[in-house]
Amino acid sequence: MKVTDFRSKLLTTSAVLAGSLLISTQAFAQTAPAPAPEPGVAPKENSEAVDKAKAEQATDATPEQELVVTGTRITNPNLVQSSPVQVIGEGEIQLQQVTSAEELLHDLPGQVPSLNQNVNNGGSGAAFINLRGLGSNRNLVLLDGQRIVPVDLVARTDLNQIPLALIERVDVFTGGASTVYGADAVSGVVNFVTKRNFSGVDLDLGSGISERGDGRFIRGALTFGTNFADNRGNVVLSSGYTDTKPIYYDYRDYSRVATSSATGLPQGSDTAVPLSIRNGGAAFTQLNTTTGLLGPRASTYNTNPLNLLQTPLTRYNVFGKARYEFSDKLEVYMTGMWTKSKVVFNAAPTGIFGNNVFVPVSNGYLAQNIPLRNQLCGLVDSNPNVNGVQTLTQAECDAAAAATSPTSAAYRELLLTADRRFVEDGPRVTTYNFNTFQFTGGARGPLTSTLNWDVWVGYGESNRTTSATSGLLANVQQALRATNTTTCTVTTNSCVPLNIFGPQGSITQAQLAFIKATTYNFVDTNLTQAQASISGDLGFALPWATQPVGISAGLEYRKYFGFSRGDAISAVPGAVLGAGAAALPQQGTYYTKEAYAEAIVPLIENRPFFNNLTLEFGGRVADYNLTGKNYTYKIGGSWSPVRDLKIRAMYTRAARAANLSELYQPQVVALSNLTTDPCQGQITNAAGTNYNATLAGSTALQQLCVATGVPQSIIGTGAIPAPSSGQIQTTQGGNPLLEPEIAKTFTVGAVLQPRFVPNFALTVDYYNIDVERAITNPTVNDIISGCYGAGNPNFSATNLFCTLVKRNTATGRLDGEATTTPGLQLALSNQGFLQTRGVDVTANYRQDLGSFGRLSFAFQGNRTFRSTFKAIPSPLSPLRECTGFYSASCQPIQPKISWSLRTTLSWLNGLDTSLNWRHISKARIEPRTCINDPALSCGPLASTIFDAYERIPAYDYFDLSNRFQATDHMTFTFTVQNLLDKQPPFVGNTVGATAFNGGNTFPSNYDVVGRNYRVGVNLKF
Template sequence: MAQVSEETPEAEAATAPAGQAIVVTGSRIADPNIESASPVAVVTAEELTLQQANTVEESLRQIPGIVPSVGSNVNNGNGGSTYINLRGLGANRNLVLLNGTRVVPQGLNGLTNIDVIPVALLERMDVLTGGAGAAYGADAISGVVNFITKQDFSGAELAATNAITEEGDGYTFRADLTVGGNFADGRGNAVFSVGYTDREAVFQGDREYGRENISSFSGLPGGSSTAVPSVITVPGTTSGTLQVDGDSLRPFYAPFNFNPFNVYQTPLEQYRMFGSGRFEITDAIEVFAEGMFVQNTTSTIIAPSGTFRNVLETPLSNPFLTAGIRNQICGLDTDGDTDGVQALFGQAECDAAALATDPNDPNYRTVGIDYGRRFVEFGPRLNEYRTRLFQVKAGARGALTDNLDWEIFGAYGESENVSRQSGNGTFTRLQQSVLSTNPDTCLDTSNDCVPIDLFGPLGSLTPEVQDFLDVGNSGTEGAELSQIQAFISGDLGFGIAADPISIAAGVEYRDYYAFSRSDLLSQTPGEVLGNGAASPDADGSYDVKEAFGELIVPLVVDSPIGEELTLELAGRVSDYSTTGTEYTWKIGGTYTPVYGVQYRGGFQKVTRAPNIAELFAVPTTGLDNFSNDPCAGAAPTNNANLRAVCIAQGAPASSIGNIIVDPAGQVNVTSGGNPNLDAENAETWTVGAVIQPGFLRNFTLTFDYYNITLTDAITTPTIDDVFSACFDGTPSATNPACTAIRRNPATGNLFGSVATTPGLPLVLTNQGRVFTDGIDLTMNFNTDLGFGGLDLSFFGNWTNRSTFKANQNDPASLNRDCVGFYSINCPSIQPEFSFTQRTTLSVGDADLSLRWRFIDAVEVEPEFAGDFLEEFTTIGAEHYFDLTANFNVTDNFGFTAAVINLFDNEPKVVGSNIGSTAYNSGNVYPSTYDPLGRRYSVTARMTF
């Protein structure tokens, strides 16, 4: 039966070859009779086929209890990799394994790109939540995802998938060829698989709900203040934000609609190879090896670049500066009334400066103008990421005694992510162009400079200007992981009860190295226009030595007090070169009082050492999201205390009353690594039951409560936490929490050039506290109807709480709960209740299967409910249905056809300002709610 289920150990053992040891994710003990106290969600190969999943991310993010992370539906904020986020605790707090071995991470952040996993060879995906540090080491605070490939594959299989949306876009093609066989009278087996995937982009402008950028505040067309025609502010004046309107300036009136250029689905091209083999040298020794190579090319496609509120020195003799606009700049008279406006120059001086084209002329004058001009003529910004990853693993295993086996292996992997950007432009060349006083020639002609017209309408930027400004930039990040592990596993041959005590003990060594390299343009803050944070070079490394042990002790077997009572113990000691010695341990057990009812539970103490980015990343200024600036508008003009705070944060006095919130909802933030970080600690516990009643054959129900508390968490405060620390109560110009916020020195805004506007400080500390708890419920049932078989499965999650406290030591620090809410503080939606239910009818060689996926209603975080248009403050419960037919035409040929999002459900529109750009994009939340609409997929398979 295809399923997403809480697989019971008995079910796994029942499907394994006789005598073969079963390895359960979460333990190093191999035992055909093992019963795990930890719940493991299993996604089978059959389920992946029914879902028509072309990458594992497509399937994993739909499992209840998993919160969508960066994936194929994240455009602005996607670095070319895809991650998994268990329980919403962060992608850096779970561990990705391939056949029980760590996969080399992508870069400085230590995260594994799950797009590299070979879907065609998967036998199943095990998702264990609630802590697995004792079994696998650090990073497993929220759990592990273990991808298990097919073993002993024999024959050949060719499969090809074609998928397309009903709108005719988003075409996806995937093909895989797998060959394998046994040799040496079954003593050996080898398998090799090659594959190719091509996925096309789906643009937001191709869906009605994404065509126009919508303001979450008003419901009216919104967008960016970097627009066409130019939006300008003259620093040092009280002119406010103006926009070019023909031969004059008037208050900002036409934001730029950036939606149509962005995408709901990022394009992907992937080549992949995977191979594995084993050979029994003797009856007691077997050698094995596996290796994979993957090359991904994916792109983010973002709205055209521009000068995002950069202050450029502009001659009053600029050839594109009209007389009307020049006079307004000199006198700053936007409405014919100069009362209250301080003129920069008198009329005579302004007129003389208009004619002074030589910088040596005493009448030559320049004005620093803050420009917001979108380079629509250049086309969108393209960032192409080419990821290459390879990993090899080799080892040997065998029998140490009749009851104990040994295994030793080593693995080495490298990953590299090369990014190439185009469509941006550079600040230095832009400033060079703006200084022109001749329409045909720049003052500085050393690099074939071309003058630019920032005062003209759409079309005023020529291809020659683009060739001069858009020189391209690039960067590379990568990582290396070396690991060696040796352990013994089996049983002691004796025990307290009838069954012997099972044991595993071993040692492990890992060595990490990661780096980030970029060209000079990318390293220079504010130099690459429209590029957000700079990318300074960084690297770092650490190693860890570990010893671990596990015991499974049967206390009762077939006794009057119960069918079984088993105790599980595990511990691990880790010596990090960065944070020292850390201890992880686990205690758990199972109890079966009567046949068909098993209780299980466990407690774990888990640690996670900081990764290389958290330790060594160079501080940089980039972009985040916010919705309300206390210094914006008229508020500080009537409040002397607030005015003083805004000025203390770097706002010029002349900007008070004219500070604005970026219409695109973005804010500058500064963050980086902290070499003084310590490990974070977690306590996790689960308690539940497995019920298989004798009166209802082939029915299984599991019920598990989980509770995860993370202290000394490596976190940054939320945007709202930074504002609250300053502005709640009575703000003070001497409060360090206030003065740490740094505004645009030209406009007082919290956005603008990252070279001059640090914005909000997001400092990494060990002060955070994170908590979540909830319940997982699964039910599986199958029966024979006479004419066919019926399979039913259900997997539901209820998340009770998911809280974050920026300062665990401060009673006044807000303990923010994000379950059922969305906002800038709760970026990726985590519903209170969600489930998937599948019904499959099998008749002969045909299967017809319907999957029902439910997402509970959510609403805006209460503190922001009054800021936005009421209709955008709730997203109702959503139901998705997928219909799949699977048919084996012959023994060697079969096909699967599916209709995904059967009823063509559209995502709820909430506008573009209500959450983080990564997840609130195109007016909707495309990682949680399907933005593509109804689509069709067909897979054909040939086996030999």
């Protein structure tokens, strides 16, 4: 079928579906709760247990069952906690027809997208959540209230591992969960709750495709469950399969051509074809394939087309759980989970990325181009052991051309700082293979008539093997030292001479086969955990209350172990061409023994102005073998002056210890983004070009550049170009001396359920989270602005930030070989400070339409007032405000305002219609001036960003879905995501950080697929 015909048919189908308004029901069960499972349905009039209603939503729980609402381990369902919980019901999972848990949580207002399936360059193959924008390492992901083995040494859970088929609901708790779940739950927890008593057979199938015919996925899950022994036991087993196909940058107009965020023009990589060199203290020179000589740069390489907007995922998963009541006093239970997944990344072809290589004057391919050979002899260095550039005379060049043996007195080698893309080889492919399993077993029962006990142990392992095919610098060097075109000087390893001196196609498949290799990296983690707890109530109430005092207390043990290592090749810095950072070995372990207790105390009930007054408090002590004892506590309460209104507040203090990566990661050289190097070009004093606007003249900036590593001979020659592909080197790693960071969380809010507006509920919650002594590292812009900007008013090279600049001592650049260019030093420390403030608002309303059906609305929104970061507690250190801003330091984007509104029309004949409206507020480039001092520099210079890329308008997406219950056992669902085919903003490739600014946009924040269609069928027996 022709693409145009396919598009036409899909558009027609979309129009028909939109006109018919046949869409699914069951949306978010927002923080404003509802006892009924419909989306946006408010609780019944005079509902007393707001949070109980949230837990019961979309479940088969009977009123007498004890339910645990995420955020407390107290099992009395009648006690109302003092912190908000957002709930995503089973219906919303069915409605969205997602392929992963991350996709389900992606548009949750208030959270910032993290690494996911749309991140290609800079991703790790896993998907994470970043609650409140405080970092994916500061929240927890739980399965039935228990931790999941992390997928990396940062202690993060891969959301691709979550078995969606059995998920009953998802609780998102952001009110300070450290006391209940551990101090690393700084910004909250996401708890995936599975069905407790599933019985029968459930077959769920789905598929989807974009309007442009790519990005296809299929998914399937089969679940069996049964009750036995008079319902005293239950066993369930669920297996699933997901396969998602890629979407290439080349398949979308906006991402096809790499574009500079500085100029708005196409920006190719300096590593291109034909060959370029960086030698001789002059600007880049490039081989002219017509003349055969080096001349001005004529072409660069478009790195975009082969990259991926959607990375392919293949996943197999099995999840099982069982329980059996031996008596009224004892129930045993167990759960098991296994997931195997594969994620594939693409990158532009490998090459020689400014590496130093030695080429003999007698090179066999140079002999085919004698004018080029003579030109190189008079341009580049022939003796690196002597300072300066030692060129050869014509006589020396001729003699060296005839010397084919390294032992010959006339033999000479030329040192080339070369750039040559091996486009003949196709993309660099990196494959991530994950294997994860976890087992939990325990027993529980009543301790007294009002208290229950629970004891369980668990163990899990995660293994990730990364394989990548690229070029090897050592093999390239060996092949370039050949003095003929057929055999190498050393022939013991099937060496084939390499021709980098010709046009595209000059490198043959035989040559590629020798210089290529597949390298491997391994990451293994395991988690051992055990817990013993009691929960329930004390069996008595205070004199002015009717509900008893609820308590929970327990002991917990956790032990983490993890290691990461590369094979012999990838562990050597600079050995793998274009690999970014070397895979240096790291290993570590730590354990913690913890005790916690919490209580919910109803003080006054059913009194004038005190329909309910409840106090909530708790504490946790954690004894880490590495950092000693840490203390966490919470105190809060709720007050209902009347039944229609509840006011709640909570304060939590937590101490988060460093994870394995923060402690033990070796110092490695990696890539980051920088659009403009302050020392590039002529370093003139033309208006708007100086990084420090207060510099008296270009001489001051030149002197600062020399003092920070630019050779004096290069200053003013224009020999330092802009960073290649907008990327520079950075050095970063762990710090074993890190101490725990302190997080303080305060929330206050209200729940309104007016009796005079039946079926309506509104919640408003304010939050303030401060992280002191935060484990952070300075950003690229912190260092660049602190050294070359207003943060260095005296232009001193001894400025703290200037000491963190480590340039290539030969070229003065911040990009180049890892072994010679350390770049910017991004050291971890406890000197950081993080803060976020905002308001969450939810509103639910339902209106019965009589014989016509029912109309319901579910609104969930967030307004972030502040999201600030400071790396170093110095008056000259910038305090960054990133709310609504983007840059290499503010990434990904934290919108000021985000919300979703789902409107659902439920017909009485089994048809449900739902429209979801998602909103992201406008954003703009991070301001140049910092909020703590207008004289300090935070964001990039306005002159370094193309005007059109300095702002992004507000974005609105609409998703249209339908669900039809054909029979009691069969349900069909059809969803059109991004109904209006809204294209993502175009801001170029270098305005943000590498991982989050790709394809000329921000693929984590905005829809990069376009209009797409999803269809599913569910069979229940």
